[in-house]
Amino acid sequence: MTDNIKTMLIYNTLTRQKEEFRPLNAPHVGMYVCGPTVYGDAHLGHARPAITFDLLYRYLQHLGYKVRYVRNITDVGHLEHDADEGEDKIAKKARLEQLEPMEVVQYYLNRYHHDMEALNVLPPSIEPHASGHIIEQIAFVQKILDAGYAYISNGSVYFDVEKYNKDFHYGKLSGRNIEDLYETTRELDGQSEKRRSLDFALWKKASPEHIMHWPSPWSEGFPGWHLECSTMGTKYLGETFDIHGGGMDLMFPHHECEIAQSCAALGHESVHYWMHNNMITIAGKKMGKSYGNFITLEQFFEGKHPLLSQPFSPMTIRFFILMAHYRSTVDFSNEALQAAEKGLARLTEAYERLQKLQPAATSTVDVQGLRERCEEAMSDDLNTPIVISHLFDSAKAINSVFDGKASICEEDLKELQSVWQLFVIDLLGLRMGEEQQSSEAYKGAVDLLLNMRLDAKRNKDWATSDRIRNELTALGFTIKDTKDGFEWSL
Ligand code: ZN
Numbered sequence: 001m002t003d004n005i006k007t008m009l010i011y012n013t014l015t016r017q018k019e020e021f022r023p024l025n026a027p028h029v030g031m032y033v034c035g036p037t038v039y040g041d042a043h044l045g046h047a048r049p050a051i052t053f054d055l056l057y058r059y060l061q062h063l064g065y066k067v068r069y070v071r072n073i074t075d076v077g078h079l080e081h082d083a084d085e086g087e088d089k090i091a092k093k094a095r096l097e098q099l100e101p102m103e104v105v106q107y108y109l110n111r112y113h114h115d116m117e118a119l120n121v122l123p124p125s126i127e128p129h130a131s132g133h134i135i136e137q138i139a140f141v142q143k144i145l146d147a148g149y150a151y152i153s154n155g156s157v158y159f160d161v162e163k164y165n166k167d168f169h170y171g172k173l174s175g176r177n178i179e180d181l182y183e184t185t186r187e188l189d190g191q192s193e194k195r196r197s198l199d200f201a202l203w204k205k206a207s208p209e210h211i212m213h214w215p216s217p218w219s220e221g222f223p224g225w226h227l228e229c230s231t232m233g234t235k236y237l238g239e240t241f242d243i244h245g246g247g248m249d250l251m252f253p254h255h256e257c258e259i260a261q262s263c264a265a266l267g268h269e270s271v272h273y274w275m276h277n278n279m280i281t282i283a284g285k286k287m288g289k290s291y292g293n294f295i296t297l298e299q300f301f302e303g304k305h306p307l308l309s310q311p312f313s314p315m316t317i318r319f320f321i322l323m324a325h326y327r328s329t330v331d332f333s334n335e336a337l338q339a340a341e342k343g344l345a346r347l348t349e350a351y352e353r354l355q356k357l358q359p360a361a362t363s364t365v366d367v368q369g370l371r372e373r374c375e376e377a378m379s380d381d382l383n384t385p386i387v388i389s390h391l392f393d394s395a396k397a398i399n400s401v402f403d404g405k406a407s408i409c410e411e412d413l414k415e416l417q418s419v420w421q422l423f424v425i426d427l428l429g430l431r432m433g434e435e436q437q438s439s440e441a442y443k444g445a446v447d448l449l450l451n452m453r454l455d456a457k458r459n460k461d462w463a464t465s466d467r468i469r470n471e472l473t474a475l476g477f478t479i480k481d482t483k484d485g486f487e488w489s490l
Pocket of ligand 1: 033034035229254
């Protein structure tokens with residue numbers, strides 16, 4: 001390890017303990033995070049892994065590492081019922097909306113990027129698409145077949161879990177064993193191409209109505225969902241790499257199957273540190289499309305959902321997520337978000353005051369040790385709630401200087417400003433002050449113009465309505481009329 005790089009503790013799901021982070025090839029770090037399946041708008045459940053691993057990405061770079069961050073885009077092979085049953089989620093959307101599947105992908109990917117930018121989530125180094133790596137996925141399946149851990153059935157290829165489990169341990173990540181798993185999975189109905197219920201698809205032969213398919217040695221078909229991450233992770237980060245992250249809901253079967261595929265194809269594990277963020281619940285239940293209780297990020301930003309009493313800014317959402325440790329559950333409520341909004345306002349006020357403080361000859365506030373305390377909390381498996389509590393303590397000192405009840409010398413003031421810049425802006429990634437105000441003001445101004453256009457349309461004042469639309473379009477805005485009003489993007 002290079003001397004001047006600091007290390008940190010990371011909780012490894014695989015070993016179930018906090019470990020000192022030792023990259024394979026310091027200062028280089030390879031990090032892979034499972035990204036979205038792009039067939040619908042992102043919701044709060046998408047924001048959490050994106051923000052958690054954005055924080056890790058920022059912090060590792062702060063510690064001195066050069067991080068290659070790969071976050072994939074699932075645009076093929078994610079079927080409605082786990083790895084091998086039901087219609088492809090994207091193909092289904094394309095069929096319902098009469099679009100090309102890649103039109104669906106592009107549309108939701110653009111919107112995902114827009115939401116991530118609003119949340120101040122940095123773009124990853126590489127964002128590979130599953131559909132762009134079919135050749136590599138076919139080669140990966142062939143390796144597993146050659147190693148004897150898969151079988152061909154009616155043009156599809158399935159992973160042989162039982163055979164694999166004789167040589168490796170299927171279930172090690174999620175702490176399961178195959179005897180228990182057999183008890184909880186459905187019996188095969190005799191019609192199945194699979195030998196046993198735990199086997200999963202590596203390649204599926206496409207049925208005639210399946211619109212996304214590619215030629216392969218086994219059939220005209222498409223890859224299984226788990227395969228893309230094993231393939232693209234090792235393609236861009238090497239046969240072994242440092243960190244693999246994702247939401248806890250992906251641990252089984254997705255990540256368990258990834259481990260099995262990599263061990264089967266390569267003879268060894270690919271990942272050193274498995275990291276999982278916990279879930280966001282709503283009234284104690286998991287939030288997600290399949291549960292029918294999800295609120296999209298756009299609905300949060302605009303306040304357009306029956307569960308929301310008001311809009312919540314992207315920074316409030318980010319702060320709300322960072323207020324909890326990434327391995328704890330977060331229960332969403334309107335009140336919890338309002339509390340986050342208040343907390344963020346207090347932090348923002350202190351930040352703005354800090355920029356205006358005038359130094360005195362001596363300090364009566366103590367700023368020593370703040371940097372170390374924040375760093376210690378971050379290095380302890382990204383303990384953001386502790387970092388935030390240190391910042392609130394420091395906000396009290398800032399406010400007392402601002403109110404004239406205490407003083408701060410020039411050296412201490414510079415240190416305090418530098419610590420706040422580092423932890424609040426650069427690492428927690430909170431936009432404050434002018435940047436935040438101007439982005440909100442800009443959004444508010446465009447909404448105002450488009451609401452005036454709606455009024456004009458209601459009054460049949462077509463000249464005004466057309467003028468607002470045409471001039472905004474000429475400035476580069478895309479405006480779409482919807483049944484609730486309008487949508488816009490730049
Ligand atoms: Zn994945």
